[in-house]
Amino acid sequence: MKYDTVIGLEVHCELKTKTKCFCGCKNNFGDEPNSNCCPVCLGFPGALPVLNKTAVEYAIMAGLAFNCSINNETVFERKNYFYPDLSKAYQISQLEKPLCVNGYVEINVNGTTKKIRLNRIHLEEDAGKLIHDGMGGTVVDYNRGGVPLIEIVTEPDIASADEAIAFLETLKNTIAYTGISDVKMEEGSLRCDVNLSVKPAGSNQLGTRTEMKNLNSFKAVFRAINYEQKRQIEEIEDGHEIVQETLRWDDALGESKSMRSKEDSQDYRYFPDPDLLPVYISNEEIAEIKSKLPILPNELKAKYVSYGLSDYDAGLLVETKNISDYFNEVLTHISNPKLVANFIINETMRKLKDDNTNKIDAKNLAELLLLIDKNEISSTAGKQVFEKMWETGKSAGELVEQLGLKQLNNDDEILKMVLEAISNFPQSVADYKNGKTSAIGFLVGQVMKNSKGKANPQKVSLMLKEELEK
Amino acid sequence: MDYTKLSILEVSKLLHDGSVTSEELTKQVLNNIKQKQNLHALTSVCEEYALKKAREVDALFKKGEKLPLLAGVPITIKDNINIKGLKTTCSSKFLENFVAPYSATIVEKLEQNYAVIVGKNNLDEFAMGSSTENSAFFTTPNPYNLEYVSGGSSGGSACAVAANLGFAGVGTDTGGSVRQPACLCGVVGLKPTYGLVSRYGIVAFASSLDQAGPLTKTVKDSAIMLNALTGYDEKEETSVKREKEDYLTSFSGSVKGIKIGLIKEIGSDGMDVEVKEKLESVIEFYKNQGAEFVELSVPFVNNALACYYILSSAEAASNLARFDGVKYGVSVFDAKNINDLYLKNRSNGFGKEVKRRIMLGNYVLSSGYYDAYYKKAKKVQKKLVEQFNKVFESCDVILTPTSPTPAFKIGEKANNPLSMYLSDVYTVPVNIAELPAISVPCGFNKMGLPIGFQLIGKKFSEKTLFNVADVYDSKNGEAK
Numbered sequence: 001m002k003y004d005t006v007i008g009l010e011v012h013c014e015l016k017t018k019t020k021c022f023c024g025c026k027n028n029f030g031d032e033p034n035s036n037c038c039p040v041c042l043g044f045p046g047a048l049p050v051l052n053k054t055a056v057e058y059a060i061m062a063g064l065a066f067n068c069s070i071n072n073e074t075v076f077e078r079k080n081y082f083y084p085d086l087s088k089a090y091q092i093s094q095l096e097k098p099l100c101v102n103g104y105v106e107i108n109v110n111g112t113t114k115k116i117r118l119n120r121i122h123l124e125e126d127a128g129k130l131i132h133d134g135m136g137g138t139v140v141d142y143n144r145g146g147v148p149l150i151e152i153v154t155e156p157d158i159a160s161a162d163e164a165i166a167f168l169e170t171l172k173n174t175i176a177y178t179g180i181s182d183v184k185m186e187e188g189s190l191r192c193d194v195n196l197s198v199k200p201a202g203s204n205q206l207g208t209r210t211e212m213k214n215l216n217s218f219k220a221v222f223r224a225i226n227y228e229q230k231r232q233i234e235e236i237e238d239g240h241e242i243v244q245e246t247l248r249w250d251d252a253l254g255e256s257k258s259m260r261s262k263e264d265s266q267d268y269r270y271f272p273d274p275d276l277l278p279v280y281i282s283n284e285e286i287a288e289i290k291s292k293l294p295i296l297p298n299e300l301k302a303k304y305v306s307y308g309l310s311d312y313d314a315g316l317l318v319e320t321k322n323i324s325d326y327f328n329e330v331l332t333h334i335s336n337p338k339l340v341a342n343f344i345i346n347e348t349m350r351k352l353k354d355d356n357t358n359k360i361d362a363k364n365l366a367e368l369l370l371l372i373d374k375n376e377i378s379s380t381a382g383k384q385v386f387e388k389m390w391e392t393g394k395s396a397g398e399l400v401e402q403l404g405l406k407q408l409n410n411d412d413e414i415l416k417m418v419l420e421a422i423s424n425f426p427q428s429v430a431d432y433k434n435g436k437t438s439a440i441g442f443l444v445g446q447v448m449k450n451s452k453g454k455a456n457p458q459k460v461s462l463m464l465k466e467e468l469e470k
Numbered sequence: 471m472d473y474t475k476l477s478i479l480e481v482s483k484l485l486h487d488g489s490v491t492s493e494e495l496t497k498q499v500l501n502n503i504k505q506k507q508n509l510h511a512l513t514s515v516c517e518e519y520a521l522k523k524a525r526e527v528d529a530l531f532k533k534g535e536k537l538p539l540l541a542g543v544p545i546t547i548k549d550n551i552n553i554k555g556l557k558t559t560c561s562s563k564f565l566e567n568f569v570a571p572y573s574a575t576i577v578e579k580l581e582q583n584y585a586v587i588v589g590k591n592n593l594d595e596f597a598m599g600s601s602t603e604n605s606a607f608f609t610t611p612n613p614y615n616l617e618y619v620s621g622g623s624s625g626g627s628a629c630a631v632a633a634n635l636g637f638a639g640v641g642t643d644t645g646g647s648v649r650q651p652a653c654l655c656g657v658v659g660l661k662p663t664y665g666l667v668s669r670y671g672i673v674a675f676a677s678s679l680d681q682a683g684p685l686t687k688t689v690k691d692s693a694i695m696l697n698a699l700t701g702y703d704e705k706e707e708t709s710v711k712r713e714k715e716d717y718l719t720s721f722s723g724s725v726k727g728i729k730i731g732l733i734k735e736i737g738s739d740g741m742d743v744e745v746k747e748k749l750e751s752v753i754e755f756y757k758n759q760g761a762e763f764v765e766l767s768v769p770f771v772n773n774a775l776a777c778y779y780i781l782s783s784a785e786a787a788s789n790l791a792r793f794d795g796v797k798y799g800v801s802v803f804d805a806k807n808i809n810d811l812y813l814k815n816r817s818n819g820f821g822k823e824v825k826r827r828i829m830l831g832n833y834v835l836s837s838g839y840y841d842a843y844y845k846k847a848k849k850v851q852k853k854l855v856e857q858f859n860k861v862f863e864s865c866d867v868i869l870t871p872t873s874p875t876p877a878f879k880i881g882e883k884a885n886n887p888l889s890m891y892l893s894d895v896y897t898v899p900v901n902i903a904e905l906p907a908i909s910v911p912c913g914f915n916k917m918g919l920p921i922g923f924q925l926i927g928k929k930f931s932e933k934t935l936f937n938v939a940d941v942y943d944s945k946n947g948e949a950k
Contacts, residue, residue: 039572043792045565045673046552046574048706078788080835082812089791140796269835271844274678274785277707 022049041146043087063100098122333366368396492542564819574671591626621651646897656920668703731865787831
C-alpha cells in the first residue's frame with residue numbers, strides 16, 4: 001500500500017533585539033551564565049513585565065515577510081507549567097490573539113514551486129537553559145530566559161523531508177534578509193519541532209500524529225522525518241495503531257524515543273496575562289513597519305533579473321544573504337552585473353563550498369573584475385589571479401603585475417604575431433579559405449601561445465579574420 | 471510628651487517647627503512597638519534602618535530644607551512590599567528568610583518623601599484572608615479587644631495604626647484587604663483606583679485587582695499618604711499615565727448638593743443590626759449636611775463575590791507558581807527528582823488557605839472548565855463595570871457598610887472559609903470594577919468594637935471621596 005506523509009512544523013526563532021522581551025536585560029548569546037538577569041526575568045516576587053516594542057516590530061516584520069495578516073489587537077497570555085528553566089513557572093506567550101495569522105512560504109523542490117501555508121506567527125519569551133554539570137547535577141543559566149522568540153506554525157502542508165528542508169531553508173534565508181534574527185541552529189536561535197502523520201495515499205482522513213522534539217540541525221530534521229514516516233508506516237502495516245505522543249529525536253542513535261503520551265500531556269491553563277495590556281497596532285503602524293522591511297529574496301531576485309541576469313543565476317545569488325550582500329557591494333564599484341554574477345557564481349561560490357569564509361573583500365574582487373572588464377587581463381588570467389588572491393590575500397593589481405598577466409592590446413604587436421602565424425601555417429590558411437572557418441581557432445590558439453596568453457583574444461581573432469580575407 | 475497619638479498633619483507641624491525630632495518620634499514609636507508586642511502587628515521591626523533615616527531627616531530639617539509633609543514621620547508597611555535588603559515574608563513560611571533584592575516603587579516614593587519606615591506588618595499569608603489568622607507566624611488581634619480579629623489581610627497595618635505603632639500603614643487591597651481591617655480596627659482605609667498606585671515590587675496576589683493603599687488615623691492623613699504614593703511607573707504596564715493630583719486640595723468642608731447613592735441590592739441580609747443602625751445615622755448625618763440620597767440599582771453586585779473568587783484565585787495560582795524553591799525561598803535537600811522538589815517545597819511552604827486558592831485557581835483555568843468559570847467571570851466583571859458606570863451618571867459617591875459585621879472572634883470563622891469570604895461582600899465589587907473606595911470609622915458597637923462605612927467613587931474620583939469622607943471624619947469626630 002502507498003502512503004502520504006503529512007507534516008506540520010513549529011519553528012522557534014529568537015529575535016535579535018538589544019534587550020529582552022519584557023525587561024531591560026541584554027539579549028546577548030554567549031555571555032557569562034546568569035550575567036544578563038534581573039528581578040523581572042528571574043521571576044522575583046513583585047517584579048512586573050513591560051513589553052519590548054522592538055520585539056513586536058520584529059515579529060510583525062516576520063509576519064509581513066511571510067505574507068501574514070497582522071492582527072490589529074493582540075493579547076499576551078500565560079502558559080503555565082513547572083520547569084526549572086522557567087523562572088515564573090509560566091511563559092508569556094500568545095494563544096487566542098497572536099500577532100500574525102494566515103501567511104505562506106513559497107518553496108522550490110525539484111523545480112516545482114509549492115505554497116506552505118502558515119497558521120500563525122506569535123511572540124513569546126524564551127526559557128532559560130539547563131546545563132548538566134557532569135557531576136549528576138543540573139544548573140540553570142537564565143541569560144536566555146525572557147529573550148524574545150517568535151513561533152512560526154505551519155499548516156500540515158509539507159509532504160516529505162525534502163519539502164521540510166526546502167521550507168526551513170527558505171524560512172531561514174528570508175529571516176536572515178529581514179535582519180530580525182541570527183537564525184543559527186547551532187546557537188539555538190532557530191529551533192524546530194516536527195508534527196508528522198501518515199495516511200493511505202489519497203485519503204482525506206488524517207492519521208494520528210506524533211510530535212518530535214530536539215531537532216538541532218536541518219540534517220537531523222531530514223533524518224528524523226524519514227525515520228518517523230517509515231516507523232509509522234511499519235506500525236500500521238503490522239496492524240498497530242499510532243499512539244499520539246511526543247517523541248525525542250536522538251541524532252546519535254538515529255531514532256526517536258517517547259517523551260510523553262497524550263494522557264500525560266500538560267494542561268497549560270492559558271489565560272490573558274493581567275500584567276500586560278492588549279497591544280493595538282494600527283494599519284498605519286503596520287505600513288510603517290513594512291516600509292522599514294529590508295528587500296527580501298524574491299524582490300531582490302526580480303531586481304537581478306532586471307539587470308539582465310538569468311532567472312537561475314539570480315536565484316542562486318539570493319539563496320544566501322551573505323552572497324547577495326557581497327554581490328551588491330561589488331556592484332557599487334563596477335557596473336557590469338553579468339560579469340560580476342558569473343564570477344561570483346562560478347568562482348566565489350565554488351570556493352565557499354570548501355571554505356566557509358570569503359577571503360576576498362568586495363572592493364578587491366571589483367578591482368580584479370574591472371581589469372577583465374577593461375580588457376587589461378583576459379578572463380583566463382583573471383581566474384588565475386583570483387586563485388592567488390584567495391590564497392595570499394594580495395590585491396588584484398599587485399598580483400597581475402607580479403604574475404605578468406597584463407593583457408597585450410597593442411595593435412602593432414598583435415598584428416606582427418598574426419602575420420607570423422599566417423606564414424607559419426599555410427595549411428590552416430588554405431583550409432579557412434576553402435570554407436573551413438573553424439580553422440581560425442587553431443590560428444588564434446597559436447597566437448595566444450606565442451604571446452604566452454597575454455594577447456587580447458578578441459583582437460587576435462578579429463585581426464586574423466581581416467588578414468585572411470584580404 | 472507622647473506624640474504618637476497625633477495625626478500625620480499634627481505631628482508634621484511639630485517636626486517642621488522643630489518641636490520634636492524625627493529621631494525622638496521614631497524612638498517613641500519603636501517603644502510603643504516593644505510595649506505592645508502582644509498585638510503581633512509586625513513581622514519585623516527595622517530599628518536601625520528607621521533610626522538612620524530619622525537622623526538623616528533631622529539633619530535636613532536642621533539645615534532648614536523645605537521637606538514634604540511626610541518627612542520624618544514613622545510609618546509601617548505591609549510585609550508583602552519589598553524594601554531592598556530587608557525581609558519580605560508575606561507572612562509565609564515559604565518566604566520566611568527571603569531578603570528582597572530591590573525596593574518596590576512605592577517604597578522609593580515614600581523614601582523620596584523622607585517617611586521613616588519602622589517595620590513590616592503582619593498579614594494573611596500572601597494577602598489571602600480577612601483576619602490575619604492565615605499568617606504562618608501569628609494572628610494580629612483587634613487592638614480594642616484581643617479576643618477578636620483585626621481583619622485582613624492588612625490586619626497588621628490596621629492594628630498598628632490604631633495602636634499608634636506608626637502614624638500610617640501601607641496595605642494592599644485585592645478584595646477589601648485595606649478597607650475591611652481599617653473598618654474593624656477603627657481607622658481610615660483607602661483603596662485607590664486600579665492603576666493609580668504602582669504595583670511594582672509588591673508581591674502579587676491577583677494582579678488585575680491588587681492595589682496598595684494607605685491606612686491612617688484621619689481622612690486628611692490618607693490624602694497626605696496618597697500624595698506620596700501615586701505617580702506613573704514605567705516599570706508597570708497597568709500603571710495609569712495621568713497628571714499627578716494634589717489630594718490635599720480635596721477638602722471643601724461641605725457636601726451640599728453632593729448626591730450619595732444607596733445600592734438597593736445591598737439589603738440587610740447578613741448585616742449586623744448595630745452596623746445597620748450606624749449606617750442609618752451616617753445617612754442622617756449627611757442629609758443634615760445637605761447631601762442628597764438616591765436609591766440605585768447595581769443588579770450584579772451580589773455576583774461580585776463569586777466572580778472575585780474565580781478571578782483572584784486564577785491569577786493567584788499562576789502568580790504563586792514561581793515559588794518553587796529553585797531560586798529562593800524554602801527548599802528541601804532530599805528531593806528525589808524535580809517533581810518531588812516542587813511537591814515538597816510547596817507542600818511545606820504554603821498554608822492551608824493559600825493551597826485552597828491555588829487549587830481553586832488551577833481548577834477554573836483548566837481545560838474544559840475555563841469557559842464556564844474564568845471566561846464567565848470576566849463577562850460578569852464587564853457587566854458590573856457597565857452597571858457601576860451607569861449609576862455614577864446619577865450620583866457622586868455610593869455609600870455602603872465596609873463590613874457586614876464588626877470584628878469577629880479569633881477562631882470563629884477559621885474553619886468556615888465561606889463565612890469568612892462573606893466578610894468582604896461589600897468591598898469586593900469595588901476591586902472587580904477597578905473603582906476607588908474609602909472606609910471611614912463611624913463609632914463602636916456595644917462591645918466597644920469599631921464600625922465603619924464605605925464610600926465608593928467613580929474611577930479617579932479620590933478627591934471627591936476624600937472630601938465627602940472628611941466632612942464626616944472631621945465634623946463627627948466626637949462619635950469616634
